[in-house]
Amino acid sequence: MFVLVAGGGKVGSNVARTLRRIGHEVTIIEQRRDRFAELEEEFEHAAIVGDATEIFVLERAGIARPPDLVVAVTGDDEDNMVICQMARERYGVPKVIARVNDPRNEPHFDLLGISPTISATQTIMALIEHEVPEHELIHLLELRKENLEIVEVQIDKSSPSAGKRVSGLKLPSGSRLISVMRGGRAEIPDHDTELQPGDQVLAILEPGKEDELRRVLLKK
Amino acid sequence: MKAIVVGCGRVGSAVAKKLTKSGWDVTAIDENEEALARLGEHWSGGFVVGHGMDVNVLREAGIAEADAVVVATNGDNTNIVVGQVAQKRFGIECTVVRILDPARAELYSTLGLRTVSPTSTAIEVLTEAVKSCSVKPLRAPAAAS
Numbered sequence: 001m002f003v004l005v006a007g008g009g010k011v012g013s014n015v016a017r018t019l020r021r022i023g024h025e026v027t028i029i030e031q032r033r034d035r036f037a038e039l040e041e042e043f044e045h046a047a048i049v050g051d052a053t054e055i056f057v058l059e060r061a062g063i064a065r066p067p068d069l070v071v072a073v074t075g076d077d078e079d080n081m082v083i084c085q086m087a088r089e090r091y092g093v094p095k096v097i098a099r100v101n102d103p104r105n106e107p108h109f110d111l112l113g114i115s116p117t118i119s120a121t122q123t124i125m126a127l128i129e130h131e132v133p134e135h136e137l138i139h140l141l142e143l144r145k146e147n148l149e150i151v152e153v154q155i156d157k158s159s160p161s162a163g164k165r166v167s168g169l170k171l172p173s174g175s176r177l178i179s180v181m182r183g184g185r186a187e188i189p190d191h192d193t194e195l196q197p198g199d200q201v202l203a204i205l206e207p208g209k210e211d212e213l214r215r216v217l218l219k220k
Numbered sequence: 221m222k223a224i225v226v227g228c229g230r231v232g233s234a235v236a237k238k239l240t241k242s243g244w245d246v247t248a249i250d251e252n253e254e255a256l257a258r259l260g261e262h263w264s265g266g267f268v269v270g271h272g273m274d275v276n277v278l279r280e281a282g283i284a285e286a287d288a289v290v291v292a293t294n295g296d297n298t299n300i301v302v303g304q305v306a307q308k309r310f311g312i313e314c315t316v317v318r319i320l321d322p323a324r325a326e327l328y329s330t331l332g333l334r335t336v337s338p339t340s341t342a343i344e345v346l347t348e349a350v351k352s353c354s355v356k357p358l359r360a361p362a363a364a365s
Contacts, residue, residue: 053297055323078273078297082324085300090327105273108301111309 004067004093005029006052006083007074008039011099015071016043027061031074053082058091066091073099077108084114115144137214140202149207150178153217155199161217167191172212175205224249224286226272226302227293231318231338233258235290240265244288247281272302278310288314296321303333 001024005016008030016028020043028043029052030036039047050057052074063070063086070087072080080098087093100106100119109117130138130152141150155162161169166177166189180189181200187193195201195217205213221244225236228250236248236259247266248259256267270277272293283289289306291299296319303317316334319325325337 053324054321055327076297078295078301081301082297085331086324086327089331107275107309108273108305112301112304 001025001068002062002065003027003069003071004058004061004063004087006058006070006072006080007099008032008035008047009073009075011073012071013039013042015073027067029057029061053079053086055086055090058083058086063087063091063093066093069093069095069097071097075101077101077105081105081109081112081114085112110144136218137210142207147206148204150202150204151210151213153201153203153213155195155197155201155217157197158219159195159197159217160219161195162197164195165191166193166195169195169216171216172205172209175203175209175213178202178204221245221287222247222282222285223288223290224278224281224283224306226278226289226291227299227318228252228255228258228267229292229294230258232290232292235292236265239290249277249281272298273305275305275309278302278305283310283312286310286312288312288316290316290318292318296324300324300328300333303328303335307333 003019003024003026005012005026005028008028012028016026019026027046027048028039029048029050030039031051033049036047036049048057048061052058070084070093072083074080077100084096084098087096096114098109098114098117100109100117103119103121106117106119126139136154138152139149140152143149177189179186179202180193182196182198201217203213223239223244223246225232225246225248228236228248232248236246240246245265247268249268249270249272251271253269259267266281268277268281272278272291283306289312291303293299299317299319303315306312307315316336319328319335319337320339322337322340325335325340329335
C-alpha cells in the first residue's frame with residue numbers, strides 16, 4: 001500500500017516509520033527545516049519538505065498517483081481538514097485519516113465529511129471513563145460512518161435486568177447485546193441468556209439510544 | 221442586511237467599513253482585540269474577539285441572522301474551513317472567502333465556495349502593467365501550449 005503522511009512530528013514520523021517497517025511505501029511531508037533534516041536522514045527521498053496544504057508539495061509527494069491512504073497529522077486542524085479534503089475531492093484518494101488537535105474542532109471535521117478522525121483528548125477521556133465510569137455505560141468504540149457505537153455495561157444486583165432473560169428485556173430498537181462476560185469468559189447471548197449481577201455486557205447501538213438502553217439495563 | 225467579517229486585518233477592516241457605508245449592519249471578528257482600532261474611532265458596528273473556527277464566537281457575532289459572511293483572516297486554510305462552516309452549517313449562501321494561494325482558490329471554487337484570490341488578481345494586474353509599458357519584448361510571444 002502507498003501511504004502519504006502529512007506532518008512529520010512525533011505522530012507522523014512514527015506512523016511513517018511503522019508503516020515502512022511492515023512493508024508499505026510511504027512519503028512523509030514536513031514543513032519545518034530542522035525536523036525535515038532529521039526525516040531526510042531516515043527516509044531519504046521519501047521525505048519531502050514543504051507545506052502539505054500546497055498543491056505542488058502534495059504533487060511532489062505523489063498525491064496524483066494517488067496514494068491508497070492519506071494520513072493528515074499536522075498540529076493544525078484546519079491544515080489537516082484541507083489536506084484530507086483536497087486528497088479526496090481533487091485526487092480521488094480512497095481513504096483519509098485525520099488527527100484532531102483541538103476536540104472542539106471535531107464538528108468541523110464531521111461537517112466536511114472527514115472521517116475517521118483521531119483525537120488524543122478523546123482517547124484519554126475514553127480511557128478515564130473506562131476507569132471511572134460516570135454513567136455506568138462506557139463508550140468503547142464509535143463507528144461514525146456506520147452510525148453505530150459499542151458500549152459496555154456492568155450489571156449489578158440493583159439492575160432491573162439482573163435475573164432477566166434477554167428476550168424479556170425491552171431493549172430499544174436499534175440496539176443489541178453482543179456479548180456477556182461472566183467469570184472471565186465471554187459468550188454471545190441469545191434470547192434465553194439470563195443476565196446476572198456481575199455480568200459485563202457489550203451492546204451495539206445507534207448513537208442517541210444510550211439513555212433508553214441504560215434505563216432498561218441499569219434503572220433510573 | 222447583516223454581514224459578518226471574519227479577520228479584521230488590513231483587508232477585513234476595510235471591507236467592514238465599506239459595507240457599513242453601503243448600509244450594511246456589520247460585525248467584525250478578530251483574535252486580536254487591538255484589531256478594533258483598524259475600524260476607526262467612530263465604528264458603530266459590532267466587534268467580537270475570538271477565533272473564527274470557534275462556533276460560539278460566530279454565534280456571538282450573530283451568524284444565525286447573517287445575510288453575508290466575508291472570511292479574510294491571514295490563514296488560507298482557516299478561511300477555507302470557516303467559509304465552509306458558514307456555508308454548510310449555517311446555510312449562508314453569500315459566503316465569500318479570501319484565499320491567497322491561487323491553486324487552492326481555484327480548487328475550492330470548483331467545490332462550490334465563492335473564493336477570491338488577491339494573488340491571482342495581483343499576477344494579472346502586474347503582468348498587464350508590464351505589457352502596457354512601451355517596451356518591446358526581445359522574443360516573439362510563445363505560442364499558447
